[in-house]
Amino acid sequence: MTVKLGFADAGEVADLAAFLARLIHYDRSAAVRLQAGGGALAVFGRPPAFEVLAIRTVRLDAVVELDVTVSAGELLEALDEPASAVVVPSAVTGPPWAGVLPPRGGWRQLPGLPSDAEIRGAVAAAVAEFRARDEALPAEARTRAERDRIGREIWSRTLGGTEVPLRVVHAAQSLGFLRAAGAGAELALLGAGPWLRLRTPYGSVAVRRVGVGALPLSPL
Template sequence: MTDLLRLVDAAALDDLGRFAARARALEADGAMRLQATGDVLAAWVGVLPGSGILAEGTVLGLRTFALAEPATLDAVVPLGAVTDRTARPGSGGADLPVPPTRALAAWAAVTPPRGPWEPLGDLPADLLADVARVGLAEVTEAVKERGAAAGLVRDRVWARDVREATGPHPDLMAGGSVGPTDVPVRAGGAFAAYALGFLEPGSVVRVLRSNRWIRLTAPGGHVLMR
């Protein structure tokens, strides 16, 4: 197993660090799964946990990075260890020493398929951002009012279809390729794409399906939902 990942340049290493920092803002003690095969590194993070034997409701974030040297690795490590190794000022390098500490993450046992992925259409990134902001406001208010009992509200908010989360939306009414009765996309996917910084204003997010999985492919990365 590789103990050092050499990314293509320092900018890519910084990008990986920002991704890890955003994920850590969602879960301070969270984990990242580093999967390297050949010259590609797949970096996975968990956003929302699933439940039951099939882990229904799981929402994952994924970024891929080019490697300057081929590597083989599959390790789940603490997010804090990744941010520590990507935040050293003035290093100017592109090397990521693989953290020796391993982390436990239930979502890491759930591996989405590599494909084939069936294209289902597109959704406006602005719609997903609006859904995420509305949901965050609801969850924040529930936490203020109910404290630890806000979990049921949180689950309900992120389980909604994105087209139900904000009511009629101008981007959909203008004629997006995914209509109001087509593929269901949970609001939890919008939350993940927004929180991880994947959405660009005015852009389009592709929606794909493979068996029980839905994938959102945005300019900044991928969200996978089961």
């Protein structure tokens, strides 16, 4: 059965296309899970370089119920930006992460999130540290395993006084979620059970807190 979705805002369609393109940049065979309900479509992806879930939400022009995993590349190709519509591609067998998503509800705002400027500064400092330590490696030690070890050490550090790993904000920046926004459009840190979510005006990045409960299944 062919499903066609119409979008309510052309700017959000362009943002969705950019999001999908970034996911494909990190993984050409990337899959995304689509969940539509209540007049909005949530698109979930997992860029492998960051080990987080990224979520981009776009408003629909009608109330539609949908839950399917598709190829990110096929979805991008199917997007008709001038018409603000898309014919949903055929379902694919989803990767393991696509079966276990953060809950839809029960989120509460958490304190301690630094200012936007401090967050950007923390990411920039971490990137600079990685580059400096990578360049300082002797030639015989400049291996993928050693670079991965340095990256895990740096990006597993937490942001300010929060539990948020730096890889969450690095992913948000790399996926285009940390663009400057209008007044009042601030970042927010949310929690629900074992999950943390950094919400921005352009998308969210979610991660499971280490050592907190079992991974909950999102209701279908």
